[in-house]
Amino acid sequence: MSVQLSVDGRRVDVNVDPRTTLLDLLRERLDVIAPKKGCDHGQCGSCTVLLDGRRHLTCLALAVAQDGAEIVTAEGLAGGPDGEHDLHAMQRAFLEHDGYQCGYCTPGQICSAVGMLAELADGHPSHVSPDLTAAPKATDEEIRERMSGNLCRCGAYVGILAAIRQSAQASA
Amino acid sequence: MRPFAYHRPADPAEAVALVAADPAASFLGGGTNLVDHLKLGVTRPGTLVDVTGLGLDTVEQTDASLRIGTNVRNSDLAAHPALRAGWPAVSRALLAGASGQIRNQATTGGNLLQRTRCVYFQDVTTPCNKRESGSGCSAIGGYGRYNAVLGASGQCVATHPSDLAVALAALDAVVVVLGPDGERRIPATELHRLPEEHPEHDTTLRHGELITAVELPSSPLAARSTYQKARDRASYAFALVSAAVGLDLDEDGTVRDVRIAWGGVAHKPWRATRAEDALRGEQPTEDAVRAAVDIELTGANTDDQSAYKLPMVRATTTYAVHRLLEGSR
Ligand SMILES: Cc1cc2nc3c(=O)[nH]c(=O)nc-3n(C[C@H](O)[C@H](O)[C@H](O)COP(=O)(O)OP(=O)(O)OC[C@H]3O[C@@H](n4cnc5c(N)ncnc54)[C@H](O)[C@@H]3O)c2cc1C
Ligand code: SF4
Ligand code: FES
Ligand code: FES
Numbered sequence: 001m002s003v004q005l006s007v008d009g010r011r012v013d014v015n016v017d018p019r020t021t022l023l024d025l026l027r028e029r030l031d032v033i034a035p036k037k038g039c040d041h042g043q044c045g046s047c048t049v050l051l052d053g054r055r056h057l058t059c060l061a062l063a064v065a066q067d068g069a070e071i072v073t074a075e076g077l078a079g080g081p082d083g084e085h086d087l088h089a090m091q092r093a094f095l096e097h098d099g100y101q102c103g104y105c106t107p108g109q110i111c112s113a114v115g116m117l118a119e120l121a122d123g124h125p126s127h128v129s130p131d132l133t134a135a136p137k138a139t140d141e142e143i144r145e146r147m148s149g150n151l152c153r154c155g156a157y158v159g160i161l162a163a164i165r166q167s168a169q170a171s172a
Numbered sequence: 173m174r175p176f177a178y179h180r181p182a183d184p185a186e187a188v189a190l191v192a193a194d195p196a197a198s199f200l201g202g203g204t205n206l207v208d209h210l211k212l213g214v215t216r217p218g219t220l221v222d223v224t225g226l227g228l229d230t231v232e233q234t235d236a237s238l239r240i241g242t243n244v245r246n247s248d249l250a251a252h253p254a255l256r257a258g259w260p261a262v263s264r265a266l267l268a269g270a271s272g273q274i275r276n277q278a279t280t281g282g283n284l285l286q287r288t289r290c291v292y293f294q295d296v297t298t299p300c301n302k303r304e305s306g307s308g309c310s311a312i313g314g315y316g317r318y319n320a321v322l323g324a325s326g327q328c329v330a331t332h333p334s335d336l337a338v339a340l341a342a343l344d345a346v347v348v349v350l351g352p353d354g355e356r357r358i359p360a361t362e363l364h365r366l367p368e369e370h371p372e373h374d375t376t377l378r379h380g381e382l383i384t385a386v387e388l389p390s391s392p393l394a395a396r397s398t399y400q401k402a403r404d405r406a407s408y409a410f411a412l413v414s415a416a417v418g419l420d421l422d423e424d425g426t427v428r429d430v431r432i433a434w435g436g437v438a439h440k441p442w443r444a445t446r447a448e449d450a451l452r453g454e455q456p457t458e459d460a461v462r463a464a465v466d467i468e469l470t471g472a473n474t475d476d477q478s479a480y481k482l483p484m485v486r487a488t489t490t491y492a493v494h495r496l497l498e499g500s501r
Contacts, residue, residue, distance in 0.1 A: 001178060018178040018220070021207065041208050042274060054247075054276045060207045061277065064178050065200065065222050116272055124251040127267040127407065132256045132501060148407035149271020 003067050007032055008076025016063045023047045023058035026073070034075040034107040038151070045150035048108035048115075049073045055115025074107030077114065089170060090114050093163035101154035109150045113164045116146045117171060138168035173210050180222040184350055184384060190221045192352045192380025199223050199382060201282030202245070204274050209287070213296045214303060224279065228384055231255070238388045242281035246336070247272065249280060259388050260501035261397035261416045265339035268401045271408050281383035284337050284347070284363065287374060288330040288439075289410055291315060301327045302371040309371075316477035318412070322438040324473065328371030331436050332364055333410050335401060340386065341441035342416035342433035343394045351381040360386070361433075364440030371439070393418035393429055398501045400492040401435070402484050411436040413484045417492040419456065427451045432468075434485055444468040447489075456497065461490045 004013045026032040038046035040059045047058040050072040077088040100106040128145040129136050181187045191197040196218035209215045229243035233254045250266035292298045292310035299308035319329040340360040347358045397418035403409040414435035420428045430451050432444040450464035465486045
């Protein structure tokens with residue numbers, strides 16, 4: 001079946017078997033390898049991208065069901081107005097705070113963190129928000145809870161938290 | 173994965189007709205449960221009918237209720253201002269489930285119809301009556317930590333995994349369903365069923381029936397409700413047990429009306445009506461709540477692995493009431 005997508009600013013039009021997941025389409029067919037296959041069952045977050053501006057897993061999404069979607073991977077977050085090597089503020093923060101060791105979970109962490117801060121800015125509550133109706137704040141507890149869908153086998157959580165805290169403060 | 177055909181109709185009646193006419197067809201929502209099961213071989217549909225193109229993705233408020241289209245994503249629903257103010261237990265239940273990414277993808281109807289996380293159900297190399305009728309139940313006498321303690325049968329001891337479903341059962345929600353013969357309204361407490369002799373059926377829906385909406389009636393106890401979940405880690409884990417509680421008090425502090433439903437204890441969200449009856453007209457002290465919970469638990473069946481659930485149900489329920497009395501929701 002034919003699927004049209006925008007991937008990191010590039011328009012793609014491909015024919016896929018309905019069984020193909022979005023993750024496999026990106027990695028195996030389009031050579032977009034920033035999203036990683038960690039568990040392939042929705043349990044680790046390493047395949048996270050921004051889909052129509054929201055953080056989204058790609059391993060539990062059928063490619064045919066995403067026709068027309070705009071996808072931004074961690075790779076596409078880079079490359080601002082100053083050229084393709086200009087890193088996104090979240091990427092710089094991960095570098096500054098050592099928010100990784102092996103780096104395998106990192107593209108998913110970064111996309112998830114960008115999507116998460118947008119949700120926070122939109123006033124979405126979380127499980128740890130004391131008052132459901134008040135505007136949430138980017139406390140460490142809130143960041144931890146909201147990032148719980150991204151696991152890091154290297155345990156780089158201290159640096160990940162510091163990087164996101166810095167980005168949250170910069171964007172607040 | 174077995175090959176399948178994929179359709180994405182724009183009209184609900186067409187979606188119903190496509191699935192109703194084909195015993196091997198399934199609806200597809202966000203895919204967070206179904207795509208996993210396709211990979212695992214737990215289910216092998218010949219046709220998928222994607223319902224996310226049907227619209228049905230708005231939340232509408234009237235004086236008396238909130239009507240939630242089936243395709244409203246779990247994250248959007250949890251963040252909806254009307255829900256947060258009028259049905260906090262539902263918002264809390266959603267926020268306690270899965271992860272930020274999954275909630276962005278998962279739909280209301282798909283959440284309710286997600287299947288059990290029983291480890292044997294998901295492992296096609298083991299016998300399981302729910303996956304393959306008549307093959308046996310590996311959880312009986314097997315790994316039993318997640319097993320049901322209420323309403324189980326000799327055929328299946330699985331629990332229902334949805335947090336949302338528990339809050340809906342507590343707050344008298346109605347599930348609106350479209351079938352080949354038209355629309356039907358099902359109380360949320362009657363959507364899921366006990367396993368009895370047919371654990372292959374999770375719900376009372378007939379093949380081809382599409383969930384189109386969920387309706388939540390407004391009430392003082394819905395506005396004063398909360399959801400308490402106990403799990404193995406602080407976040408991103410299914411419930412061991414959970415409690416949704418709604419409370420309406422008289423001026424003198426006695427219970428005018430109350431709703432209690434539990435997750436993680438049975439094949440369906442367990443509405444604790446006997447505990448509710450025991451609490452009406454009483455002061456909601458910790459002792460009174462414990463005593464009421466124990467009345468409901470008289471029929472519980474546990475073994476060494478699942479016995480921990482009973483004190484946990486007592487604790488989550490009393491804590492939920494405590495939080496409501498404190499003014500938090
Ligand atoms: C790692 C992980 C952790 C999770 N943790 C939790 C948790 O803590 N708590 C919790 O509650 N859930 C949890 N979930 C489950 C998640 O909430 C469900 O997978 C999700 O809600 C299903 O919604 P969906 O739209 O993706 O459904 P799908 O996967 O698309 O469909 C699920 C089922 O519903 C049927 N269906 C879908 N829409 C309709 C409709 N409109 N009418 C009729 N049938 C329909 C499908 O045929 C299928 O059988 C977790 C999932 C994962 C992967
Ligand atoms: S408890 Fe139910 S789902 Fe689990 S193995 Fe037994 S029959 Fe299957
Ligand atoms: S690979 Fe998608 S969540 Fe692990
Ligand atoms: S940096 Fe290695 S898994 Fe996170």
